[in-house]
Amino acid sequence: MAIEQQVRALIGAGRQADAVALVEREAAGGDTWSQFCLAQWKLQGQGVPLDVAGAVAWLERASAAGMAQASMALTTFYATGTGCSENPERARELLQSLRSNVGFAEAQMRVLEQVVEPQDIRFETLSETPLVRIYRGVLAPVESRSIRELAEPLLEPSFVIDPASGRRIPHPVRTSTGMSFGPLGENLVINRINRRIARLTGTEYAWAEPLHVLRYTPGQQYRAHVDALPGVSNQRKLTAILFCNQGFEGGETAFPQIGLEVRGNEGDMLLFANTLPDGRSDPASEHAGLPVTAGEKWIATRWIRQRRYHPWEPETAR
Numbered sequence: 001m002a003i004e005q006q007v008r009a010l011i012g013a014g015r016q017a018d019a020v021a022l023v024e025r026e027a028a029g030g031d032t033w034s035q036f037c038l039a040q041w042k043l044q045g046q047g048v049p050l051d052v053a054g055a056v057a058w059l060e061r062a063s064a065a066g067m068a069q070a071s072m073a074l075t076t077f078y079a080t081g082t083g084c085s086e087n088p089e090r091a092r093e094l095l096q097s098l099r100s101n102v103g104f105a106e107a108q109m110r111v112l113e114q115v116v117e118p119q120d121i122r123f124e125t126l127s128e129t130p131l132v133r134i135y136r137g138v139l140a141p142v143e144s145r146s147i148r149e150l151a152e153p154l155l156e157p158s159f160v161i162d163p164a165s166g167r168r169i170p171h172p173v174r175t176s177t178g179m180s181f182g183p184l185g186e187n188l189v190i191n192r193i194n195r196r197i198a199r200l201t202g203t204e205y206a207w208a209e210p211l212h213v214l215r216y217t218p219g220q221q222y223r224a225h226v227d228a229l230p231g232v233s234n235q236r237k238l239t240a241i242l243f244c245n246q247g248f249e250g251g252e253t254a255f256p257q258i259g260l261e262v263r264g265n266e267g268d269m270l271l272f273a274n275t276l277p278d279g280r281s282d283p284a285s286e287h288a289g290l291p292v293t294a295g296e297k298w299i300a301t302r303w304i305r306q307r308r309y310h311p312w313e314p315e316t317a318r
C-alpha cells in the first residue's frame, strides 16, 4: 500500500500516533509526500507540535528532491519571512525554476516580468493634520487585476459575534465582502506590492498587517470609524488603501471631521495617519467608505503598525 493510503487508514482507525510515527519515519527516509505531509501537520499543530521553522526545513528537503508543490510553498515562506529569514530573491529563483512545469508559477512570473518597479511616483497632500495623501499610479493595471482575480474566489461577508445571542450577525460597520492575503496566501505578486507600499511610506515591510481586500456592491459601505485599535501599544499608525478598479459610482472615502472626500483612480494609493504624535488614536482620522450606488468598488488595505506585526506572533498584535 502506498504511504498515503496507509496514513489515511491509520487516521481513519483513530491511530493518529501511529500515523505520525509512520510519516516521520518515511520523511526521514526521503519520501517527499511524507515530508510535505509532515510540514503541513507542523504548520497546523496537528498531531505534532506547531513548528513553522520545522515545516520549512521539511519543505526544503522535499523541494531539493524535486517536489514542485514544496518549492511553490517555499516561495511564499521566503517572500514573507515566515519560519525563515525573509529572502524575496530566493523566492523568485524558486518560482523561476518552476515556471516551465507549474502553470500557476508561469502566470505569476509573467505578471512579475511585465511590471517594471515604478520609481517616480508622485503624491498630493490632501490634508496636513491629520496627514492624508494620494499617490498616483502605484499599481500597474496587471497588478490591480491580479489582486481582484486572486481575491475573488476567497471573498467572505464580514460577520461579528453578537454578544447578546452568541450568533453570527452581519458586521454593523462594514457591509462589504473581504479577504486577507495572510503569510501563506501572499504570492510574489502581492509580496512585491506590499514591499512597494513599505518603500513609499518609509516603513518596514514586516510592520504591516496582511493586505486586506474589500469589494463593495451597490448599497454596501464602510460606516465612519477610526482604524486605530483600542488598547494596543503596537498601534495602526498609517493606513494605505490601494484602489483596485474604477468605473463605479458613489463609494468615495470620506473624512467627515475635516470635510474631505477622496476618489482614487485604479492604481492610486490613499495614505493617512491614524495616530497623534504621542501615539494615541486621532479622532480627526475618522473616515468612511460611502455607499456604492452603481458598479463594484475594489480596494486593498494595508494597516501599518508602529513596529513588527505578524499574525502568527500574538505578542506583536498587542
Ligand SMILES: O=C(O)CCC(=O)C(=O)O
Pocket (backbone or CB within 6 Å): 222, 227, 239, 241, 251, 252, 253, 254, 287, 288, 289, 290, 299, 301
Ligand atoms: O472603502 C473605503 O474607502 C474605506 C476603507 C477603510 O476604511 C479601511 O479599509 O480601513
Ligand SMILES: [Fe+2]
Pocket (backbone or CB within 6 Å): 225, 226, 227, 239, 287
Ligand atoms: Fe478604515
